[in-house]
Amino acid sequence: MxxxxxxxxxxxxxxxxxxxxxxxxxxxxxxxxxxxxxxxxxxxxxxxxxxxxxxxxxxxxxxxxxxxxxxxxxxxxxxxxxxxxxxxxxxxxxxxxxxxxxxxxxxxxxxxxxxxxxxxxxxxxxxxxxxxxxxxxxxxxxxxxxxxxxxxxxxxxxxxxxxxxxxxxxxxxxxxxxxxxxxxxxxxxxxxxxxxxxxxxxxxxxxxxxxxLAGSGFFQAVINGKGGHAAIPHHSVDPILAASNVIVSLQHIVSREADPLDSQVVTVGKFQGGGAFNVIPDSVTIGGTFRALLKSSFVRLRQRIEEVITSQAAVQRCTATVDFFDNEKVNPxxxxxxxxxxxxxxxxxxxxxxxxxxxxxxxxxxxxxxxxxxxxxxxxxxxxxxxxxxxxxxxxxxxxx
CATH class of the missing domain: 3.40.630.10 (Zn peptidases)
Incomplete structure (x- = not known):
């Protein structure tokens, strides 16, 4: 009806x-x-x-x-x-x-x-x-x-x-x-x-x-390190470790920084890196979605996601670039x-x-x-x-x- x-x-x-x-x-x-x-x-x-x-x-x-x-x-x-x-x-x-x-x-x-x-x-x-x-x-x-x-x-x-x-x-x-x-x-x-x-x-x-309904956006980050043999990790800069820390830290944005009554979501659904058991790769790609019911919260989420990714990558001696697909994948x-x-x-x-x-x-x-x-x-x-x-x-x- x-x-x-x-x-x-x-x-x-x-x-x-x-x-x-x-x-x-x-x-x-x-x-x-x-x-x-x-x-x-x-x-x-x-x-x-x-x-x-x-x-x-x-x-x-x-x-x-x-x-x-x-x-x-x-x-x-x-x-x-x-x-x-x-x-x-x-x-x-x-x-x-x-x-x-x-x-x-x-x-x-x-x-x-x-x-x-x-x-x-x-x-x-x-x-x-x-x-x-x-x-x-x-x-x-x-x-x-x-x-x-x-x-x-x-x-x-x-x-x-x-x-x-x-x-x-x-x-x-x-x-x-x-x-x-x-x-x-x-x-x-x-x-x-x-x-x-x-x-x-x-x-x-x-x-x-x-x-x-929430506003939604997507992000993709490339975390760059230095590849090498897994047996001598001190000769490498491990982007997998850096990406893992990034993902954990991203979850802190909502749980520690957002008002519990202001619904927000950050979810990482993509993790790609490496191709062998005994090789540290040069880079890792992660991606996910972020959502919020308020425009101000949505804008802030985007800002904090970029800050967390680049900062946490730097802690692990890596660099990171973040793409938010501005013209393609953002719903208010x-x-x-x-x-x-x-x-x-x-x-x-x-x-x-x-x-x-x-x-x-x-x-x-x-x-x-x-x-x-x-x-x-x-x-x-x-x-x-x-x-x-x-x-x-x-x-x-x-x-x-």
Missing amino acids: GFLIWVCLFLSLQAKPSLSDSALFSNELNEIPKYFLNQTQKSDVFDWMVSIRRKLHENPELGFEEFETSRVIREELDKLGIRYKYPVAITGILGFIGTGKPPFVALRADMDALPIQELVEWEHKSKVPGKMHACGHDAHVAMLLGAARILQEHKNKIKGTVVLVFQPGEEGYMGAKKMIEAGALENVEAIFALHVNSELPVGQVSCRAGPL PTINDEKLHEFFSRVAADMLGSSNVKEAMPLTGSEDFAFYQEYPKTSDDSIRRGLKALGANFRPKRQHR
């Missing part, structure tokens, strides 16, 4: 000509969710969405390779009579429903799969070796198409324009940045996204104001707008009942929806508000590698 949440949110927003607080919180709009909940109790809508989701699940595509996925989406938009722009950022699509005039509100779904082998044996298992929709983006696309179908059926009720953002390359490819550069947020005043969450029972949603924290969160909660409660609308806990996972929230805005601070929520989906037996 995630798609229905967005239908009601959008029609509620557009029942007024602007995104003023009075429009966001008008009591006269509380019947809209109930109306559309009744309207969408149709097997043809649900079965249609399931068929799309399964088709996409069987044919997963990685970031910026979503040509077949994009074709399926465009085919459905054509059937629904929804105008769209393609290509946007290689495989992305922008759909438009409504008057073509302000206010513009965007609904976003990511499209790409992951380089993972699906092991579950079921009828709609991935047909592509080494690729799988393990993060639910197939469901996101199906839900946004479901929202598009219902919105299109009621387009005459829309006072404004809904922008359907089908985004490629979320999984580490910074697809949101590419979509923004291609004009996805032109005139857009608010943007919403929903991510499936198998931890929630079916029929529940969760969200929170403020930080929801996802920080939800407070007023949109309150509005979302009210609409969701009207639809699902207040007991089924949960306060989400912050997560140290990350995603590039944050770029939409940070996009440069006009002098009006209400422009480009953003909100990401979590919604229940089926509880799969997830087996993959």
